Amino acid sequence: MSGFVEKPEPIQVPGLVHLHTGKVRELYQNEAGDLVMVASDRMSAFDWVLPTEIPDKGSILTQLSLWWFDQLRDLIPNHVLSTELPEGAPADWAGRTLVCKSLQMVPVEAVARGYLTGSGLLEYNESRTVCGLALPEGLADGSELPAPIFTPATKAAVGEHDENVSYEEVARQVGADTAARLRQATLAVYSRGRDIARDRGIILADTKFEFGFDGDTLVIGDEVLTPDSSRFWPVDQWEPGRAQPSYDKQFVRDWLTSAESGWDRKSEQPPPPLPQEVVDRTRAKYVEAYERLTGTSWS
Numbered sequence: 001m002s003g004f005v006e007k008p009e010p011i012q013v014p015g016l017v018h019l020h021t022g023k024v025r026e027l028y029q030n031e032a033g034d035l036v037m038v039a040s041d042r043m044s045a046f047d048w049v050l051p052t053e054i055p056d057k058g059s060i061l062t063q064l065s066l067w068w069f070d071q072l073r074d075l076i077p078n079h080v081l082s083t084e085l086p087e088g089a090p091a092d093w094a095g096r097t098l099v100c101k102s103l104q105m106v107p108v109e110a111v112a113r114g115y116l117t118g119s120g121l122l123e124y125n126e127s128r129t130v131c132g133l134a135l136p137e138g139l140a141d142g143s144e145l146p147a148p149i150f151t152p153a154t155k156a157a158v159g160e161h162d163e164n165v166s167y168e169e170v171a172r173q174v175g176a177d178t179a180a181r182l183r184q185a186t187l188a189v190y191s192r193g194r195d196i197a198r199d200r201g202i203i204l205a206d207t208k209f210e211f212g213f214d215g216d217t218l219v220i221g222d223e224v225l226t227p228d229s230s231r232f233w234p235v236d237q238w239e240p241g242r243a244q245p246s247y248d249k250q251f252v253r254d255w256l257t258s259a260e261s262g263w264d265r266k267s268e269q270p271p272p273p274l275p276q277e278v279v280d281r282t283r284a285k286y287v288e289a290y291e292r293l294t295g296t297s298w299s
């Protein structure tokens with residue numbers, strides 16, 4: 001079992017047509033045909049969207065994405081058209097709403113990995129490969145890879161796992177030319193992000209991008225290089241050979257799997273609400289990631 005513990009009811013705004021409720025974002029279309037993307041404070045863990053929100057998370061993710069889009073401007077065009085609040089939108093949408101070019105999305109999760117962990121580590125332990133790419137012997141959980149790799153996945157519905165696929169499979173699905181452009185853009189953007197983050201004390205272990213087409217132009221959409229779309233590890237605690245402390249969901253995952261939560265991950269039961277202390281510490285981690293990366297204070 002997985003999905004939303006409580007399915008959110010989207011807010012209706014005159015002049016905006018509600019298109020989709022994602023795990024974190026609400027999508028609307030405005031009268032000009034542009035996409036209005038509103039990031040909520042929702043949090044997901046273990047394939048569930050939790051019943052407890054993390055205050056300010058939506059605006060932190062939105063502001064961090066905007067900052068990154070700026071850092072990446074010379075590498076690839078992005079989908080942001082305006083940060084202005086649509087007329088009639090609730091005041092609390094400010095800071096977490098982007099008017100974006102509606103792209104023809106490429107149905108591939110464009111993942112880049114510079115370090116070995118997660119599903120990559122599982123595959124490596126079985127076959128010394130990740131997404132079919134051969135890797136050297138002797139790598140451990142958290143090891144840096146000889147070079148970043150493109151490890152695409154198919155996009156899964158809410159509550160389902162994304163599935164890693166080979167590059168050849170992506171080429172079959174979207175065409176060889178698009179696959180090659182995806183890989184090139186993914187690795188270029190990851191490498192830029194990794195270097196910037198490392199200078200600021202954060203290891204960008206891996207990350208997921210979503211690209212789309214505006215005519216023939218490949219554009220980067222969705223959110224970029226946030227704690228929700230990436231694994232961030234503090235450089236000063238990095239130690240290959242064990243699970244690395246993660247920047248965002250650590251407290252949530254630890255608490256949900258602790259005896260205190262009373263929740264069994266393997267059961268059919270939805271996860272319980274988070275205690276205030278876990279909410280506060282998680283919010284502080286999102287703020288810290290924003291502040292470390294951008295070098296500006298959140299408040």
Ligand SMILES: Nc1ncnc2c1ncn2[C@@H]1O[C@H](COP(=O)(O)OP(=O)(O)OP(=O)(O)O)[C@@H](O)[C@H]1O
Nearest residue numbers: 022023024025035079100101102103105158221222
């Ligand atoms: N410029 C764009 N044009 C069209 N769709 C976009 C654009 N940018 C992002 N999207 C889509 O908006 C959605 C973002 O919402 P969110 O991140 O909450 O969804 P998700 O849970 O990751 O995925 P899903 O939508 O499948 O539930 C994604 O489906 C993403 O593909």
Ligand SMILES: [Mg+2]
Nearest residue numbers: 022023024222
């Ligand atoms: Mg998403």
